[in-house]
Amino acid sequence: MLAESATRVLLSLAGRQDAGADPAAGGADPSAGGDATAPDAPTVTITCDTGNDYDGRLGLRISAIFVILVGSLLGAMLPVVLARHSKLRVGPAFFVAKYFGSGVIIATAFMHLLTPAFEALSNPCLPDGPITAYDWATGICLMTVMVMFTVELLVSRLDFFGRGHSHAGEHDPTADTFATSGKGEKPATPVSGDGSNNNGDIEAASRPNAFQATTDVSYPPGGEDHLGHAREHKDDMSHTELAAQMTAIFILEFGVLFHSIFIGLTLAVSGDEFIVLYIVLVFHQTFEGLGLGSRLATTPWPQSKAYLPYLLAGLYAISTPVAIAAGLGVRETLQPGSPQTLIINGIFDAISAGILIYTGLVELMAHEFMFNEKMRKAGLKQQLLALACMFLGAGLMALLAKWA
Template identity: 30%
Template structure:
C-alpha cells in the first residue's frame, strides 16, 4: 500500500512538472519567433532605406552626366560622338519599354487573381500600350503645332514693327523702294531663325514627354520594392534598379541637354527624375502593411500604368530619338557615324536587357 502511494505521488509530481514545463516551452517558442520576425523586419527596412540612397545617387549621376558633359568639347551636340551617346541612351529607353515594363504589364493584367470577365477576355495590355502611343503622338503634334502658330504670329508682328520703323525714318516715296529692296533679306533671315526655334521646341517637348513616361514607371517600381517584405527580393532589385536608373538618367539627361533649358528648369527636371523612384519606395514602405501584391486593385492599377508607360517610352525612343537622328542628313552621309550609332544602340539595348535577369 505504501509503495502504491509513493508510486502515485511520483506520478503526480512528474505530471505536474510536465504540465509546468510544456507552457514554458510554448511560451519560449512564441517569444523566439516574435524576436526573429522583428529582426527580419528591421533588416528588410535597412535594405529599403539603403535602396533609396543607392537609387537616388545612381539616378542623379546618370541624369547629370550628359549635362555636365556639355562643358567638354567632344560631348557637345555638334560633335559626332554625341550621336552615339544619344543612340546608346535611346537603346536603353527602348529596352526599358519592351523588356522591363511591357512583360510586367502583361503579367499583372493577365494574372489569375483577376476576374476572367473582362480581364481574361480582352488584351488590355496591348490596347493601353497602343492608346498611349497614339496619345503621345497627339501630344507631340498638337504641342508642336500650337507653338508654330504662336511663333509665326509673333514673327509677323515683329516684321510689321520693323516696317513701321522704316516708314518713320524715311519719306513716303522711299517706303515702296525700301520694302522692295529689303523684302528678300527679311524673308531669308526669318526661316533660319524659325528653323532653329522649331528644333529647340521639338527637343523640349521630347524631353518633357519622355520624363513623364519614365516617371510613371519609376513610381510603380519604387512602390513594388518598398512594399516587398523579403530581403532575397530586395537585394538584387536594389542593384538592378540602381543601374536601371543610371542608364535611364543618361537617356533623359541627353534630351534635356539638347533642349537647352535655363538652369532652374534643368535642375527641377533632374531632381524630379532622381526623386521619383525613392519617393515610390517611401510610399511602398508606408503602405506595406496593407498592400497585397496579388489583390485585384494593385494588379489593375500597376498593369495599366505600366502599359501606358511602355507605350510612351517605345514611341519616344523609336520616333523622336532614333528616327530623328538616324534619318539626319549628317548621319546619312557618314558611314562611320552610322556604324558607331548602330553599335551604340545595340550596346545600350543589350545592357538594359541584361538587367532584366534581376529586375
C-alpha cells in the first residue's frame, strides 16, 4: 500500500534475558539450588522514520511525470471524446468504458482510499491524543457520506433548484447501440407537440439526440437523477439546474483529485519499491481517469459550458504529474512519515473515500441499474454485460491495491 511506502515503522523486539542465567553477572545459579528469576516480558520498541526513501534515479522519476500524464489524459479524455462524436459509432466502446469506470471508482473508494486512511490515522507513530483515541478514518468517511446525502437531498427538494434534478432527461450514448437488441420491445412512441406521449416514458423526438423528460414513478418525487438534465435546447438550462448537476460532478472531481496529488508525492520520494509503484500507478491513474471520464461524458453539458468536461478531465490528468514534480522539487525536505503528513493524508483519504463510496453505490450502482428505466427494460444480455464490465473494473482496481 502507498501508506506503507510513505511511513517507515521499524519494530524491534528486545530479547528476553534471564536474570539468573549468568552467574558471573550476579544472578542466582539454578544448578546451585537457588531460585531462578522469572524472565522479563518482551518489550516493543517503535522507531519512526519521518524522512523519505529517495534513492536517486532522477531521470526515471522525471519520466514518470510524462508517462502518467499520458495515461491519465487518455483515461479521462477518451470517454468524453467518444460520447461527443456519435458519428464514430463508438456506442459499444463507450458502454464498456462507462461501466468499467464505475467499477473502478467503487474499488478505489474502498481499496485505495479507505484502507490507506485507516493505516495513516492509526499509525503507531502518531502522538497520543484525540486523533488516536478514535477510529477517525471510518468516522470521517461516515460523516462524508451523510453530508453527501444531505446535500443531494436538499438539491432535490429545495425550490431554489426548481425541477432541475431529473435522471429522466439523461442521454446515454450507449442507448442507440442497444435500442434494438431486445426482442419483443415496443417501438418508440413519437413525442407529441405538447411534449407528452402515451406511455409516459422518455422517447426520441424527430432528431435522434433530442429527448423529452417526463416523470418516472421509479424515483422519489423530485429526486429522479443527479446528473441528467438533457433537453433539446441545452442552452435554455437554468442556472439552478446547471448548479445542481455541477455539484455532483465537482464533488466527484474533488474526491479523485486529492487522492491523485498524494500518490504523486509518494511516488516522487519512494525508495526500493519505486519501479513497482511506477508501473502500478500508470494503470491506476488510467483506470481511475476512465471512471471519472465516463461520468463527465454522461453529463449533458449545455453548449455554453461544453468546455467543462475537457477542463475537468485535464485537471485530473495533470494532478499526479504536478504532484510528482513538486515532490521531486522538495525531495530533500519532504517527510511523508511525519505525524502532520500522516494526519493530513489520512483525513483527505477518508473524505475522498466517503465521496466515492456514496457516488459509487448511489449514482453508479443504484441509479444506473435499478432506477434507470432503459436498463430495467434492457435485455438480460445487456444487463449481464454491464455487470461484467463493472466487476472487471472493480476487480482490476482491487488487484492493483496489492502494490499501490
